[in-house]
Amino acid sequence: MLKLAEEIIKGRRINREDDLSVFITADLNDLCQGADRIREHFVGDKVDLCSIINGRSGKCPEDCKYCAQSAYNNTNCEVHDFLSQEDIIEACHINEREGVDRFSIVTAGRALNGEEFESAIKAYEKMKKECDIELCASMGFLDEEQLHRLHEAGVSSYHHNIETSKRNFPNICTTHTYDQKIETLKKVKAEGMYVCSGGIIGMGETWEDRLDMAVSLAEIGVDSIPINALMPIKGTPLENEPRLTEEEILRTVALFRYINPEAEIRLAAGRALLTNDGEKAFKSGASATITGNMLTTAACATIRSDRDMLAKIGRRCKKIEN
Numbered sequence: 424m425l426k427l428a429e430e431i432i433k434g435r436r437i438n439r440e441d442d443l444s445v446f447i448t449a450d451l452n453d454l455c456q457g458a459d460r461i462r463e464h465f466v467g468d469k470v471d472l473c474s475i476i477n478g479r480s481g482k483c484p485e486d487c488k489y490c491a492q493s494a495y496n497n498t499n500c501e502v503h504d505f506l507s508q509e510d511i512i513e514a515c516h517i518n519e520r521e522g523v524d525r526f527s528i529v530t531a532g533r534a535l536n537g538e539e540f541e542s543a544i545k546a547y548e549k550m551k552k553e554c555d556i557e558l559c560a561s562m563g564f565l566d567e568e569q570l571h572r573l574h575e576a577g578v579s580s581y582h583h584n585i586e587t588s589k590r591n592f593p594n595i596c597t598t599h600t601y602d603q604k605i606e607t608l609k610k611v612k613a614e615g616m617y618v619c620s621g622g623i624i625g626m627g628e629t630w631e632d633r634l635d636m637a638v639s640l641a642e643i644g645v646d647s648i649p650i651n652a653l654m655p656i657k658g659t660p661l662e663n664e665p666r667l668t669e670e671e672i673l674r675t676v677a678l679f680r681y682i683n684p685e686a687e688i689r690l691a692a693g694r695a696l697l698t699n700d701g702e703k704a705f706k707s708g709a710s711a712t713i714t715g716n717m718l719t720t721a722a723c724a725t726i727r728s729d730r731d732m733l734a735k736i737g738r739r740c741k742k743i744e745n
């Protein structure tokens with residue numbers, strides 16, 4: 424695997440024609456060591472930290488089987504309309520002070536529209552003026568004009584997960600399609616924004632599905648790949664899915680790094696399944712993470728513990744003033 428890592432560093436790229444089974448059968452330590460070399464070469468030691476605020480929660484008309492916020496599922500998730508601009512901007516300031524690189528408003532639903540979209544634009548304009556932080560958005564199936572307006576308002580990155588492989592997608596959602604997701608990602612790219620797209624593992628997919636997802640993201644040319652490990656939620660159709668092991672998560676993180684050498688490989692949900700919130704994953708190809716916990720002082724504690732853990736393994740985060 425170290426030889427393959429060196430080839431990738433010298434310019435080789437993995438595609439569908441390659442024998443991808445090597446990523447399933449390789450010795451895990453060798454695989455992770457090679458992934459760490461590739462990360463070091465292309466991304467370096469800086470870890471990209473992002474945090475999100477749940478801008479509109481619950482009552483979603485889509486039927487994503489993993490999601491607490493789908494109206495099809497019977498969960499106790501928080502339900503609220505679009506947050507006030509003040510709450511969003513306050514959260515942005517907190518994250519800026521804690522040395523987070525990116526801050527995103529994430530909204531449930533097929534797409535954010537109308538007055539709520541206008542309110543989001545105003546919040547972004549204000550954050551752009553007041554805060555030294557990259558702004559991101561995750562608002563579903565937006566059209567070209569909406570993406571352009573977000574971009575103009577200061578949003579540099581748009582997040583839209585493909586979630587899983589094209590083959591497995593109908594097993595986890597039937598109210599929209601994988602191809603609609605790809606169309607949205609193409610619009611984000613055409614707008615010239617940083618593209619953030621990944622998915623969730625542990626939803627009953629095979630290793631071939633995970634490999635297919637990694638190659639599909641490489642074909643699109645995404646900049647950032649959030650990898651979520653499913654934390655099964657009671658009241659969703661996936662509530663009884665077995666928990667992933669740390670080995671499975673590390674192997675997935677590592678293979679995504681070989682196949683997407685220049686991208687940020689971003690740890691997302693499920694870090695609780697990993698030793699010390701992901702220490703080994705950061706040595707297996709991961710270069711970024713979602714941190715914090717929205718608008719609470721506990722969020723600061725989480726960001727700080729992440730920064731401490733990363734410093735201990737020799738990685739750098741954005742400097743904090745004072």
Ligand code: SF4
Pocket residue numbers: 483484485486487490491492493494530531532533
């Ligand atoms: S579209 Fe988003 S919020 Fe709605 S059910 Fe799917 S994942 Fe959940």
